Amino acid sequence: MKKKLRIGILFGGRSGEHEVSLLSAASILKAIDKKKYDVVPIGITREGRWVTADDAHALLTGSQPPENPRLAGDPEATPTAAVIKRGEAIIVPPVPAESLQPLELHAAAELSPARPALALDVVFPVLHGTFGEDGTIQGLFELADIAYVGSGVLGSAAGMDKAAMKKLFAAEGLPQTPYLAVLRSVWRGNPKAATKKIETALRYPLFVKPANLGSSVGISKVHDRSELAAAMDLAASFDRKLVIEQGVGGPGAKPRELEVAVLGNDSPEASVVGEIVPGSEFYDYEAKYLSDASVPIIPAKLTAAESKQIRQMAIEAFKACDCSGLARVDFLMEPAKGKTKPRIYLNEINTLPGFTSISMYPKLWQATGLPYKQLIDRLIQLAVERHREKHQTRFTRV
Known part of the structure; x- marks a missing residue:
């Protein structure tokens, strides 16, 4: 037996x-x-x-x-x-x-x-x-x-640190919205200078985030300068490094929020693309966990070409951060403007996404044909495979 x-x-x-x-x-x-x-x-x-x-x-x-x-x-x-x-x-x-x-x-x-x-x-x-x-x-x-289960030390660290993650994405030529990284000590030491630097490089609206956190904890949408200081202070309470991103689509725009689940080790696969229609201005912590107003759409209503592009970008992002096991990759898509083709931006990768039976990661695989219980089995198999592969590496000269 x-x-x-x-x-x-x-x-x-x-x-x-x-x-x-x-x-x-x-x-x-x-x-x-x-x-x-x-x-x-x-x-x-x-x-x-x-x-x-x-x-x-x-x-x-x-x-x-x-x-x-x-x-x-x-x-x-x-x-x-x-x-x-x-x-x-x-x-x-x-x-x-x-x-x-x-x-x-x-x-x-x-x-x-x-x-x-x-x-x-x-x-x-x-x-x-x-x-x-x-x-x-x-x-x-x-x-x-x-x-x-999940990514190793490097993949996990890179996937958590949004500033480091974005540098890896940029090295692979993956499209991202403009951003800046600012240290907490720099912000607290001279907020006026930091504000000037941010406003010179980026246009409102902005999103201010702790570099190392998830579930939208500590994230604020900033419409103008009057909201910037409070947002920076909030993010700074959660991390020593802050990431400020330029909003996609400009003032008054609400980009589409798209997500892909990735599964695998050296040869990862991508799920169908899903979309979240937030019940608030953006998909913050309350919208994710404390409200039922947000609506998931699986699969997202996209053209075949758009879906293919997003899924491929998700796999490239997974590889760029040296991830393994699982990750959810999030995207922002510009609102449609007439006949102009909307641009798609890579937002971030989450190496240990929410894993309840109604979380987006398992729901995306459910829609792709891999039920929750079997997904757990597959992740355990991938962990064992990766551990065995690691044992092919020599750590001493003897």
Whole structure:
């Protein structure tokens, strides 16, 4: 009988997308094939505490885990990097500076036989945003030498940092709206000079964003100078680097917001193109998660040529950032103006997009012919394949 893979579903985290992560994890835990996989839930609290089993379930259901949960696990699994591999009922220290210190574990005699340490075959991180989608947790997986779903350290970091991402897109000649990157220290040090630089390079309306965040957290649409300072301050509260983009289509224009799901490793495939019609002025956090006014259209109403172009651009963006596993690539399309062909701009890539059963990424694959449960299977397969491929690489001269 074929051995069942043991899958760790990692969720929660310290980012502003904590709640979104819980929703994604709950959907995966409900849909994943329990006959095919042993599933271990692993939660990270807002404070950065790692919890498993019953405590992880409590985190999902809105109950806080105990302040001082009992530590249990394999006494030999002391480095934090090994925690992921050793599995259940281990709490990781929350302080990053102490993350390579030995864990304080109970003696082996105190371990509960009902909750033994588990070796994980694959980790499925559903950690959106900072500390989960930016290459940091991926580095831990690499140190632990464990297979994991999604992009590696480079792809995750590049996909999270919008300024770095845009440079990679530009190197591949992919069309983007004009933008500037401004450091928080520069903005706070001399806001008048920063404003002048922004207004010299870009035209209103503008979008001001934290460079390293997702789910539209901290993003503002700026119609004129009177709104710029508040938008910059908001974005600066979330990141040290800010990205200011020129709006597509000009004043009063509302571009079409298009999305493509990409799946694969070295030979990625693109889903059908979907469109989001926001219930607000743009597709912000409230429109995504707190309102049912936004309308998804799958597939988007495009010409065959437009759809082909967008899908190809999505694959090129995926490769440009050295992504693997999964990503959702977002586009902006100018409003139609008479017989003029509307231009299409690459907006950004999301390496760990929302993964509830009604999120755009799985819905796009559902419309392409790959149902949610099978999509989970495919992502796990891709993680295993990538891990095996990595083992073809030599790390020493001996």
